[in-house]
Amino acid sequence: MTVAAKTKRNIFLVWLLLVPAGLWFTYQTYPPHISGKWLDIAAFLILTSVVAFMPMVINNTPIFLIQWVSLATFLSFGIFVEMIFAQAAVIVLLLRLRLQKEQLFRLPLNLIMFFLVSLVSGVVYYALGGQTGPTIINNLHSLALAAVYAVVNYFLNQVIISFYLYFIYKSKESYFGKDFIVETVTTFMTLPLGFVLYMFYNFQGLLALFIVAVPFASLSIIFKLYYSSQKINEYLQKAAEIGHQMAERLEVDGVIDLFMQKLSEMLPVDYAYIFDVISDDELQLVRRIQCGTGITTESAKIKKNQGISGFVWDKKKGYLYHSKKDWKPFTKGYLPSDAESVLAVPIVRNKKVIGVLMLASKQKRAYERSQLMIVDILCSYFAVAIDNAKHYEITKTQSERCALTKLYNYRYFEKLLTEEFDKLFQFQRKVLSLIILDIDHFKEVNDTYGHQSGNEILCELAARLSNLVGSRGTVARYGGEEFVVLLPEADKKEAYHLAEMIRQSIANWPFTLQQSLELTQQQVKITASIGVATAPEDAEDPLALVRHADRALYVGAKRAGRNRVAEYSSC
Template sequence: MDVKPQTKQAIFLVWFLLVPAGLWFTYHTYPPKINGHWIDLLAFLLLTSVVASMPIVINEMFIFLIQWVALATFLRFGLFVEIIFAQIAVVVLVLKLRILRKGELFRLPLNLIMFFFVSFLSGGLYYLLGGHTGPKLQINADFLLLAVLYAVLSYTLNQVILAFNLYVIYKSKDPYFGKEFFVETITTLITFPIGFILYILYNQVGLLALLFVGVPFVSLSTIFNLYYSSEKINEYLQKAAEIGHQMAERLFIDDVVDLFIKKLSEMLPVDYAYILEASGDELKLIRRIESGQVLPNDQQFMSIHEGISGMVWANRKSFLFKTKKDWIEYSNGYIPKDAESILGVPIIRSKKLIGVLLLASRRKRAYEKSQLMIIDILCSHFAIAIENARHYEQTKRQSERCALTNLYNYRYFENMLTEEFEKLTRFERKMLSLIILDIDHFKNVNDTYGHQSGNEILCELASRLGKLVGVRGIVARYGGEEFVVLLPDVSKEEAYQMAELIRQSIANWPFSISQSLDQKHQQVRITASIGVATAPEDAEDSLALIRHADRALYVGAKRAGRNRVAEYSSC
């Protein structure tokens, strides 16, 4: 939720003009009644600070249960002390939750203003109705009723001002009376009686009351938070297992990497993410994501001990830096300047380090040690998924490529032809051209120079075809000395021109061979005959396109004398 800069400035101005003056007015109108009990005052302040630093976590909601201490403080020392303690409690809570980031400092004065209004208005009404500091609640029911009214009014005003902040300042569109509201209301109603008990017990036994009441409450908060932490870790472990299964289902390396980064960003505050692959004695950047954008991997290779990633690599262990001052001395400049928290984890498979993961956040103390353990587990899943994907891609590549020329083989070409023809029938393609090429008298080349030399010529021809066609089409070895070029959205005239360019590049430039029968380096000249056909002009299905291009090759080019290009004609 974005807040306009003018609104932020206005909040600081309101706090500066209102709160100091309001404190001065409160001190003179409702002076505190300490009566020399400074140790008691400090004890209440300590209890307030401890409770403020230990908000109870319920379903990922931080419940600020300071009202019961504020109630006892108000009844014992008066409005001025309660306001001061409330302001201190807000500061303690904000520091504990570490919610103040760059551009959000206005949240501190905003909350200070809110708590000042709540304290001043509810306390002022209490005094206006006849209440006073230090009432004997156990003796006079009227004073008890006024104290209850003060507590209810205090909570009600807190909710009203909070709603104002959400809808007017933050422009929130979420419903206010949701789960968070009901949970906070119930917990507040449960804890308010503790404030009355603390005040009454304090009047009976003095400072021991703070121990009798405060210690159980603080212990309960600790137990709640420990339970929440264990629940959070269990949730992370379940997510890690789910992500591991999802990564194992991905067949390609890029898909595994994308899923890994996406899930990490959902689990943790990630502004920058880097995955580096160990290659020999260097680390190579294979994925670089900054502010949600995938950027080019143009960083230089890093050696062992160089930068934070090199340190992770050298020590083969994880590192957690909570602020920039902790890691700046190890950085070699490739991490953005506004990064604060950094998480560096080695990616290890079968006791071999295969890479390094670096996560960074603009927030200070954005990562915890428990999260480091989870990321370490995820990196193990990631390493296995990457290895499986690499094996799959290698197997797929071998099944799709000609082992000699490294061009696509007939099986892959046939699948691509079927897919492209389906696009043509769905009008996703306007046309589809096919070039079939056959080397003239290739048997003579094998008989004269040997099959090894013939293989050299096939490999060099494959290289020439790849360079000539580029990204405009798909080049495949059709079988033996035959090659095909599939050209989506290329007209017959353009395909014919490309075929002629291919023919000339074969006929005009000799091929080098070094493994001839006489073991001499030689230059060999060959020619090729080429047939061209285009769908839907020449064919209505994929088989007809191959048949007609093949017919153009043998009837129009081979029979006509070879070393020429022929296009299919139904006449």
């Protein structure tokens, strides 16, 4: 949630106009009676600071359980002292949370809230007849007034928080969610501690602070451990789900995209980098993500044990840096200047590092040790998914491509032709043209120069066809010395024009043989005959289109003298 710069300035202005004057007004109206109690006040201030320094973080939201100490402080020393302590508690809490520069407005914002809560609940208490230092044992009236103070304090706090969320943070989420329920329950569970602390303090003095504070500290630690374990369980469940989703992806790019997307959703990621091991001592940057957007970058290379990624590769273990000063001496310069927290993990497959993942955030202390463990697990899933995707792509290529020319093979061409005719029948295509090409007298080339030289010609011809056709269509090796070009949305005139360009590029530029029978480099001139047919003008099904283009090739081009282009004609 972002807050406009003008709103932030107004918050600082409101604090400047309201809080200092309000504290002075409170001191004049309800002056504290603290003569001779300076040691007690110091002890309460220390307790307040300790409690503020130990918030429970639930769903990334700190739960601030300071109300019970505030209640005991208010009853013991009055509204002014409680107000000062509340202000101090806010400062301690926000220092503990390590606010970034753009979040500094939260300090005056929370100081305003706690000032208003302290002022209104204290004034209500005094207006109902309450006094500082009341006897609440066997005095139901005083106990009821103290309870009213606590309830007003809590609910006014929630009202102001909801106001902040809706009107300052512009949040659309429901306020009465899980966090609200947990905070309400824990607050009213700990409020009795405030009454106990106050009563013990009246009887035992400062010893009461230790008697009550130790159980609270234990409770805070228990809650923290519980929610930390719950958070880790949630991360593990998400990691398992992401692992299954990556396993379903069959392309390497698809696996990488899903991996980076899920990491960005699960963790505060402003920058992400994936390095691939390309040799025994060198990494190469293969993917960079900045603020959720993939960026085409230069192929930066990192030596082993250089920079953060090289260091992680060398040590074969993950590392976590909480701020720029921790990693700045080791970086190779590819991290942006506003990055703070860094999490780097090796990508390991079969006990061998095959890459390095590095995540960075603009916030300090954005990542926790448990998240390092989760990312390490995800990298294991990622390594397996990448390996499977690479094997699938290799197998797919081998099944679809000609091993010699690297063009698509007959099987792939047949499948594509059927798909294109389906689009034609569904009116997703208006026209579909096919070019079939056959090298003239290719047997003589093999007999004269050898089959290896014939293979060289086939490979060079495949390259010329691919360059000429480009993205306009699909080139495939049909078999032997025959090639086909499938041209979606190209009419017969356009197909004929392209076929003529192909014919001329073959006839006018010799082919270079590196491994001929003469053992010297030679230039060989060849020609090709080409047939063209178009659907639905010439054919109503895939087999008919191939048959008619083939007929144009042999009847219209080969029989007419070769080295020419012929269109199919039904006449």
